[in-house]
Structure formats: structure tokens, C-alpha cells
Amino acid sequence: MDRRNNPFTRVRLTTLITPDLAEPEVNPPFHRTFWVEVGPGAQRQKFHFHAVGTDQDNRAVDFTIPLLFASITDLNDKRVLVAGQYNDEPKRSADAQGHKIAYTPLRNTQNALLASQSLLFDAGPSGASPTLHSASVHISQLEDLLGNSAPADIAYDATYTSNGYDAANRSGVFATLITPQPLAFRADQAGGIATPNQTITALSDQQGPVAGDVAKARADEFDPAAYFPKGAPRLFGSFDLLDLLLAAGGLSKQAPMLKSERVGNALVTSLHWQPAVKKIDLGIAKFLPNEAPPGTVISVLSIDSRSERPLTGAAAPRSEFKGSLTDFDIEILSSVTLHFVRFGFASINGAKPDVSVELHNDHPLSFTGDLQFVEELRKAIPPGLFGKGASIELIGAGVRAGFAIALPPLEIGVFALKDVSLGAALTLPFLDGKPLFDFNVSERANPFQLRVAFFAGGGFFHLQLDTAGMRQLEAALEFGAAFGLNLGVASGEVHAMAGIYFSIQKESNGAELCRLTGYLRLGGRLSVLGLIRVSIEFNLSFTYDSGTDKAYGRATLTVQVEVLFFSVSVDLTVERAFGGSGDPLFLQTFDTARRWQDYTSAFA
Numbered sequence: 001m002d003r004r005n006n007p008f009t010r011v012r013l014t015t016l017i018t019p020d021l022a023e024p025e026v027n028p029p030f031h032r033t034f035w036v037e038v039g040p041g042a043q044r045q046k047f048h049f050h051a052v053g054t055d056q057d058n059r060a061v062d063f064t065i066p067l068l069f070a071s072i073t074d075l076n077d078k079r080v081l082v083a084g085q086y087n088d089e090p091k092r093s094a095d096a097q098g099h100k101i102a103y104t105p106l107r108n109t110q111n112a113l114l115a116s117q118s119l120l121f122d123a124g125p126s127g128a129s130p131t132l133h134s135a136s137v138h139i140s141q142l143e144d145l146l147g148n149s150a151p152a153d154i155a156y157d158a159t160y161t162s163n164g165y166d167a168a169n170r171s172g173v174f175a176t177l178i179t180p181q182p183l184a185f186r187a188d189q190a191g192g193i194a195t196p197n198q199t200i201t202a203l204s205d206q207q208g209p210v211a212g213d214v215a216k217a218r219a220d221e222f223d224p225a226a227y228f229p230k231g232a233p234r235l236f237g238s239f240d241l242l243d244l245l246l247a248a249g250g251l252s253k254q255a256p257m258l259k260s261e262r263v264g265n266a267l268v269t270s271l272h273w274q275p276a277v278k279k280i281d282l283g284i285a286k287f288l289p290n291e292a293p294p295g296t297v298i299s300v301l302s303i304d305s306r307s308e309r310p311l312t313g314a315a316a317p318r319s320e321f322k323g324s325l326t327d328f329d330i331e332i333l334s335s336v337t338l339h340f341v342r343f344g345f346a347s348i349n350g351a352k353p354d355v356s357v358e359l360h361n362d363h364p365l366s367f368t369g370d371l372q373f374v375e376e377l378r379k380a381i382p383p384g385l386f387g388k389g390a391s392i393e394l395i396g397a398g399v400r401a402g403f404a405i406a407l408p409p410l411e412i413g414v415f416a417l418k419d420v421s422l423g424a425a426l427t428l429p430f431l432d433g434k435p436l437f438d439f440n441v442s443e444r445a446n447p448f449q450l451r452v453a454f455f456a457g458g459g460f461f462h463l464q465l466d467t468a469g470m471r472q473l474e475a476a477l478e479f480g481a482a483f484g485l486n487l488g489v490a491s492g493e494v495h496a497m498a499g500i501y502f503s504i505q506k507e508s509n510g511a512e513l514c515r516l517t518g519y520l521r522l523g524g525r526l527s528v529l530g531l532i533r534v535s536i537e538f539n540l541s542f543t544y545d546s547g548t549d550k551a552y553g554r555a556t557l558t559v560q561v562e563v564l565f566f567s568v569s570v571d572l573t574v575e576r577a578f579g580g581s582g583d584p585l586f587l588q589t590f591d592t593a594r595r596w597q598d599y600t601s602a603f604a
Contacts, residue, residue: 473503
């Protein structure tokens with residue numbers, strides 16, 4: 001037999017005695033050619049002969065197979081027709097019963113040793129040895145690492161059967177998948193950093209399952225655009241892995257390697273992937289691998305998975321998934337940058353993932369561009385003098401790094417300024433989501449306060465962005481006047497403040513909700529000897545909400561009186577709304593014909 005188009009180099013039939021055979025069904029133009037069958041009438045079926053084959057690694061493999069009996073006369077005169085009758089029968093497959101078969105001579109891996117369910121052979125029309133048409137096999141690398149138990153249909157690669165493992169087939173492609181099989185990793189199965197999703201197209205004895213163009217795989221060429229589907233594998237949920245990978249380096253260096261091998265009394269299946277990476281600029285966000293010397297990328301992306309299954313069954317299977325990404329920066333809006341020394345991830349036997357993040361000790365984050373002034377403040381102010389300074393914390397499945405500076409209160413004569421703070425933070429998700437950038441001047445819960453003589457005001461500003469754009473913008477400003485009075489027996493104050501509040505928030509479906517509010521606050525309080533207190537507050541606001549496309553005004557008057565231990569407060573509120581899509585139309589209140597009939601009958 002040809003050693004490259006059939007997994008068996010020799011086959012020995014061991015069936016010596018058969019049950020009673022059914023009457024042969026001979027169809028013209030044959031003289032005495034028929035399928036060997038057993039059973040009466042409707043129960044008639046092909047008889048499976050037992051055979052022992054010797055595979056390409058000299059392993060004995062048991063299987064059963066139906067056979068076609070051909071007379072010498074038919075073989076002499078109608079050999080092509082006999083081969084055609086055999087090859088046209090869809091139920092001619094051999095049952096390998098899950099035994100492992102070496103489809104090529106094993107070299108330094110066991111990637112060509114496949115658990116096989118069935119094999120379909122073709123008879124040679126000119127007397128040549130049978131050849132393998134296709135086989136239904138289990139790819140152990142996918143089963144052990146991903147739990148993918150679905151069989152795949154393969155056929156020998158034509159280049160391999162013609163030339164073997166020559167210079168044109170350096171990666172050792174020996175079979176192609178008849179139907180390409182998608183391969184989808186969960187984030188925890190790929191080291192928690194990147195998901196090398198792909199569509200398996202061929203099998204290599206050196207590389208294991210490979211994706212993309214089979215011709216490029218044979219030549220050990222790596223084309224990221226052909227190997228990985230666009231947008232499927234992602235780094236930190238945002239950066240397309242397809243744009244991260246360099247095309248140079250070849251399949252053996254840039255593509256994930258899935259390998260199976262026997263180590264002692266265990267079958268070890270491993271995934272190793274350590275590709276060269278380049279920078280990605282999404283405009284809003286950048287991935288920047290470090291370089292030293294210039295032009296030489298030293299950032300390393302490494303993903304390793306290992307599954308060890310004892311062959312004796314005495315010990316439990318063991319699995320380990322880990323990954324790391326070292327020496328890189330994440331920059332958002334050319335304004336804030338996180339400097340990573342290493343981000344690592346590990347999971348053993350399906351246990352809770354262990355995530356480790358190491359940022360640069362001296363400068364974990366820096367500010368540039370429009371936030372350069374924050375960087376200068378950070379350098380000028382000693383850590384811990386004002387506010388908490390730089391902070392790094394793990395939050396769920398991500399890391400948040402930020403810097404907050406609280407300016408000291410300032411009072412010069414009639415001028416006073418306090419509660420002013422600057423903050424910037426970058427949240428980087430581990431498994432999914434998008435990098436999130438926050439910048440604020442003071443906070444909504446603690447706005448800055450400004451006073452000049454009897455004029456006072458305050459406010460805050462908050463901006464939140466991710467790689468898709470702005471997620472939230474919120475700002476408020478308030479200004480007015482306040483007067484105080486103290487006559488000894490009586491004291492009090494009167495204030496009049498006007499302000500504006502504006503917010504834009506992006507929903508998960510991409511819609512933007514806007515709210516604009518203007519308000520006027522008038523009020524005062526009076527205290528007599530500390531026994532009687534009277535306060536009045538009048539609040540008038542006007543708001544537009546894009547979510548309901550409605551504008552509404554609200555006026556509230558609050559009066560509170562306290563006499564010794566007695567206190568009473570009264571609130572009066574008036575609200576008016578205008579327009580909007582939130583209120584239903586008249587006809588929309590009658591959603592069924594029955595309700596309309598009930599309504600009209602009331603006026604009959």
C-alpha cells in the first residue's frame with residue numbers, strides 16, 4: 001500500500017466463520033459481484049468483517065468493515081465498474097470504535113495520532129491499493145483543552161500524499177478538514193488576556209490544528225488576516241488582536257501551537273502562543289509595546305495552557321491555564337497613560353483565576369497632552385501632602401489606576417476658595433469591556449466653593465470616556481449672593497443663588513440622553529435668642545430631558561418653624577410639563593377593539 005494515502009500499511013482479516021449469509025443480490029452488468037449481507041427481508045444488512053490494521057506507527061488497530069465480493073470475471077472485464085459500485089456505496093465505512101490511529105509516521109509529536117470513529121476508503125479502479133477518502137476523528141487537543149467532543153471529518157492533504165514532508169511542507173500539514181471547524185476560547189482558557197479564536201482548516205504534525213489558508217500553512221507563512229477572524233480575538237476587550245500581531249516570523253512562531261504527546265503514563269496536551277506584537281492606535285486608545293533599543297520590540301505576549309490526563313486512571317486529570325503580557329503602556333486620549341511592567345493570569349484545575357498586575361514603581365501613570373498640567377502638579381507636590389496621590393487597586397475583573405490632588409483652602413481678604421480637587425483615573429478590564437477614562441474637577445458630592453465678599457458660588461465637572469467615545473459628561477455651576485445679619489438677640493441670613501446643571505449619558509444601545517436644568521434658589525433664615533427659628537426656601541427650576549423629549553418646570557416653597565422643642569415644616573410644590581414623547585396619544589390608550597367598543601358605548 002502507498003504509505004501516504006492510507007493510514008494502514010497492512011490489513012489482516014480475522015473473521016474465519018460468518019453467520020448464514022443472505023442470498024446475494026447481483027445487479028447487471030456484473031456476473032458475480034455483490035455486497036456480503038446477512039439477515040432476512042427488511043432486516044437485511046451488510047456484514048462487518050473484523051480486521052486488524054497496522055498503522056503508520058506500526059500500531060495494531062482493530063476495526064470492522066463491510067466488504068464487496070467481486071468475481072474474477074468481473075475484475076478482469078469490469079474492474080472500473082466494480083470500483084465504482086464500491087465507491088458509490090455511502091454505508092461502506094469502517095468502524096474504528098474510537099481507537100487511535102497514526103495517519104502519518106510520528107515524528108517528535110503525537111499530533112497525527114487521532115482517535116477515529118469511522119474511515120471511508122475508495123477502491124482503486126486499476127487494481128491499486130485502497131486509499132482513504134475521509135475519516136471522522138476526534139482532535140484530542142480541542143477536546144482536552146476546550147471540552148470540544150464533536151468529531152471532525154478530515155481527508156489527506158493532496159500535497160502531503162504527493163510529496164510528503166518536503167521543503168514545500170515545512171510545517172507538516174498532513175490532513176485538511178472537509179468542513180472547517182470554528183475554535184472559540186473563553187477568556188480564562190486563553191490566559192485571560194487574549195482569545196485566539198480561529199477556524200481550524202488543517203492538521204499539522206508539528207503545529208497541531210492550524211487555521212487560515214492551507215497553502216500558507218504548508219509554507220510556514222503566517223497571515224493574521226487569514227488566520228484570525230476580524231474582530232473575534234481581542235485584547236482587554238477593546239484592541240483587535242488581528243491588528244496587534246506582526247505578519248513576519250512564520251506560522252511556527254506567530255500562530256498558536258496545539259500539541260499532544262505522551263509523557264510517562266500521561267497524555268499531555270498543551271497550547272503555547274508567544275507572538276511578536278506591535279502598537280495599535282485606535283485614536284481614543286493606544287496600545288504601546290515598549291522598545292529598547294529603538295525598533296526592537298521587547299513587549300512579550302505569552303499564553304500557555306496544559307492539560308495532563310493519566311492513561312492509567314489512577315490519578316485525576318490536571319489542567320493549567322496561564323498568560324502574561326509584559327512591558328507595555330495603555331494610553332487614552334493622548335492624556336493619561338498606564339505603564340505596565342507585567343499583567344499575569346493563572347487558573348489551575350478550573351479554580352478561581354489568580355490575577356496579578358504590576359505597574360512601574362516610579363511612575364505607574366502619567367499625564368500628557370491636555371492633562372500635562374496635572375503631570376506637572378504631580379511632580380511638584382510631594383506624595384501624600386494633598387490628597388491620596390497615585391492609587392492602584394483591583395476592582396472585580398479589572399485594574400483602576402488614578403491620581404487625585406486636593407488643593408488647600410485659600411482665603412485672601414474677601415476672597416475664599418475651598419474644596420477644589422483634580423482627579424484622573426483609568427480603568428482597564430481584564431476579560432471583557434472597554435478601557436474607561438475619568439477626569440473630574442471637584443465632585444458632585446463635594447463641589448468646589450467660591451466666595452468674593454457677599455457673592456458666592458460653586459460647581460463641579462466630570463467627564464467619562466471609553467474606546468467608543470464619550471460615555472458621560474456632567475457639569476454644574478452656581479453663583480449668587482448671600483447676606484448675613486447678627487443683632488445679638490437675632491441673627492439670620494438671606495441668599496439668592498442661580499445655577500445650571502448639564503449632563504449627557506450614553507446608553508448601552510448607543511442612544512444619548514441629555515438633561516439641562518436651570519434653577520433659582522431664594523431663601524433665608526432667622527433665629528431669635530436660639531429659641532425661635534424660621535427658615536424659608538424657594539426653588540424654581542426648568543429642565544429639559546431628551547429621554548422623554550419633555551420640558552418641565554417645578555417650583556417648591558419650603559417653610560420651617562421651630563419653637564423650642566416643637567418643629568413643623570410645610571412643602572408646596574407645583575410642576576408643569578410641556579410636549580414630549582413620553583405621554584401616550586389618545587388612540588394609543590385603546591390597544592384592542594374591545595376597549596374601543598367599551599369607550600364608544602359609554603356615549604351611545
